[in-house]
Amino acid sequence: MPSTAQTAQQQTAWPEGVIARYLTVGGATVDIQHDAFYVYDTEPTSTVVKCGGCPDIHTEQWAEYADSFDGGVSWADKEARKWAQAHAEKCRALPRPTA
Numbered sequence: 001m002p003s004t005a006q007t008a009q010q011q012t013a014w015p016e017g018v019i020a021r022y023l024t025v026g027g028a029t030v031d032i033q034h035d036a037f038y039v040y041d042t043e044p045t046s047t048v049v050k051c052g053g054c055p056d057i058h059t060e061q062w063a064e065y066a067d068s069f070d071g072g073v074s075w076a077d078k079e080a081r082k083w084a085q086a087h088a089e090k091c092r093a094l095p096r097p098t099a
């Protein structure tokens with residue numbers, strides 16, 4: 001039987017483009033998305049991690065792992081997940097209440 005908190009997390013709709021979401025110890029969410037790195041990029045070129053509790057943002061540019069088979073996407077995602085996991089374990093900032 002899932003706890004109420006788990007059920008609530010599962011039922012909350014993820015923002016468009018979010019590929020992974022982590023729950024911090026403070027109760028905020030850390031979202032991983034693919035996004036353009038430069039303003040002139042017309043396609044996503046990086047994996048971006050944003051904490052919903054504090055202003056921390058982490059970006060993994062796909063070009064840095066361009067030697068891998070899929071242009072660096074999976075490596076960037078992997079590094080982004082590592083950062084998100086580590087951040088979620090220590091961030092105690094609370095998410096800003098939504099009106």
Ligand SMILES: [Zn+2]
Pocket residue numbers: 024051052053054055056087091092093
């Ligand atoms: Zn945070």
